[in-house]
Amino acid sequence: MNNNPNRFDVFVKPVLIRILLVAIAMTIAIIIGAMAGYAIGGGNPFRVFLPSTWGHLLDFVR
Numbered sequence: 086m087n088n089n090p091n092r093f094d095v096f097v098k099p100v101l102i103r104i105l106l107v108a109i110a111m112t113i114a115i116i117i118g119a120m121a122g123y124a125i126g127g128g129n130p131f132r133v134f135l136p137s138t139w140g141h142l143l144d145f146v147r
Contacts, residue, residue: 120130123138132138 119133123133124130
């Protein structure tokens, strides 16, 4: 039996794990930032998840 780690385990797997962790951290930061920005504006921070909020935002941008 060969106990030597293959190329995937040594090089690719750690990079993929780091990319996944960074993507998760960025998603969490975007969600928290959107909630904080909405709360600073005087609204309920959980309203940022309503589709009507995003519809209004897209209408404003157009």
